[in-house]
Amino acid sequence: ATRAARLAKAAEKAARAKDGALPLYIIGTEVPVPGGADHALSDLKPTEAAAARRTIEIHREIFAREGLGEAFGRVIALVVQPGVEFGSENVIAYKPEAPKALTALLDEQPSLVYEAHSTDYQSRAALTALVANGFPILKVGPGLTFALREALYGLDLIAAEMVPGYGERSLARAMERVMLAAPGHWRSHYHGGETSLYLQRHYSYSDRIRYYWSNPAASVAVGRLREVLTGVGIPETLMRQFLPTLPAGLGPASDPEAILLAAVDAVLADYEAACRGG
The missing domain is CATH 1.10.400.20 (putative tagatose 6-phosphate kinase domain like)
Structure with a gap:
């Protein structure tokens, strides 16, 4: 969170110097191994709601401490693990019932949505369910x-x-x-x-x-x-x-x-x- 605040401070300074639009931010540390898992996967545990709540709280505290309270108001999403991933040989499909507590947490945070990493190779139905359940930022690459x-x-x-x-x-x-x-x-x-x-x-x-x-x-x-x-x-x-x-x-x-x-x-x-x- 301290690193995120440092990055945000630099981004704010650069945007104001150019008299441009102020940035929107996505926070969070729940990111997968770069390039995907290097082994076959059998199951995946979604981010716990308590951990997501604490992540938001810590970021809010540190942004405020660094004089970035207004910038934190432009945080639009939190990176979490909804229970999707791919390895070298297989894909873990999204199970809508698994992250129910995580989805419910958004009721406490009406200004936020979730970003889901590693949504590659998910079916259209799974992607649609992710969006409907509060994960409308879908990262795809490979x-x-x-x-x-x-x-x-x-x-x-x-x-x-x-x-x-x-x-x-x-x-x-x-x-x-x-x-x-x-x-x-x-x-x-x-x-x-x-x-x-x-x-x-x-x-x-x-x-x-x-x-x-x-x-x-x-x-x-x-x-x-x-x-x-x-x-x-x-x-x-x-x-x-x-x-x-x-x-x-x-x-x-x-x-x-x-x-x-x-x-x-x-x-x-x-x-x-x-x-x-x-």
Whole structure:
């Protein structure tokens, strides 16, 4: 809380110096391990209401002590754990009944809502329930890049089927070389034998591969994939085979960029629907 007040003081000073809009704040310390859990998960305990209440009280006290009472009035949310998380291999789905006491606490704090971390891979129904129960700020990250990787790998397989000379899984092979050459982003997160490590590098929910797309060799491989498929109509049957969650009609449009965007948009659509009440 002391650190939060120090950060808020700096933000207030900067905003006033620029004569700009004063910041809104989200407080709290209930954040997950960066990048998600590195093991299979079986259960998850939501933040206790008493702990959330105490967190709010301590922040209010320290903000006031630091002369930031007015700024605390612009705190809009508290970060908590509603009982959702993902590991490398599985996802803990939201159980609306689990954080009932936490939701009830908002009746005491009418100016606040909750921010929920690690909502990646939750169903539309689960996201809608989160919003309805007081968690309208939904943090998502790897869920989007995972969808992008799925679409890229689907196009990689399609190109291998359709484009002479493209090669077998050219993009996936390039990404394997890139990740093996620079293992810093995945080595401490993935565990097991060689087959398990290979599968996690490419298909883990943690999606550590997302840190490699800006690598020059990866950029070249992605660029080549998009180039060889631009202007090439993909039959609906291949779309159904390799990208079955996307509209088959996207294939004949001959625009791989549109397919990639549609894959990410499909995930975002669940969040938009949830925030609109389902």
